[in-house]
Amino acid sequence: MEVIKKLDEQQVKDFDTDYIEGKDWTDLKEYLSAFFPAGVFCFLDIGGGNGVFCDKVLASFPQASAVLLDNSEYLVALNEIRENKTIICDSVENVTTLFQDKKFDVIFLNLVLHHFVGNSYKSTYQNVVNTLNNLRPLLSENGVIYIMEDIYNGLIFDGLASFLIFTLTSSKRGAKIIKRFGANTAGTGVCFRSEKQWKRIIDKCGYEIIKEGDSHQFRFPLLKVLLLHLGKVGMKFLWLKKK
């Protein structure tokens, strides 16, 4: 896998939060109860950061066990220690070696896939494909993946918003200006994708979508809509299983 650029400490400080709240959380709990009626399952939370989400799952499903993986020393250090929670500070690039003989019933990818940024748009795409391919053998027989993602559909050309945002945010030279426009990942980059783009990747990597739904929708000022070629933008969840 090409190297995934690491966010610096200042950038990850914004991620000391929990994004899966309200209806997203209630829905997620219902799906987990339906998939695992006895409440016994082992999950991997990739990009689990401060561990608030992980702890929330463990509080609702005390018989479950968790592995949290995040490459930010700062966020990992904020984690509460729990008996049924293993905390690993490492990058997703190393999942195959980290979990050689391990199987997970659920793998969470909550707002993290768009951070697997390489040195080009192409290598960033490859990082996501490699990640999803590497996760397939880690799923137990009836294992599922939950993805929560920011979806950026282009206004007319489907992939253009994704490409423009990637190009602008990954530029080192323009980082100061781009940051002022609200992109906390400026200088490193972020790669949001359209719904069609994500679904093509998911299919290519040998998964089928078993459930999906929309979460919050975002509105932007007209200037931003036109400059970034923004169509429908919002969060979406997807449940996957191996084909």
Ligand SMILES: C[S@@+](CC[C@H](N)C(=O)[O-])C[C@H]1O[C@@H](n2cnc3c(N)ncnc32)[C@H](O)[C@@H]1O
């Ligand atoms: C937007 S935050 C999402 C945090 C959490 N999953 C949530 O939904 O509240 C993205 C997280 O991904 C982590 N991350 C980014 N690149 C990573 C990588 N290569 N390997 C593991 N974690 C990574 C960041 O440190 C951060 O905690």
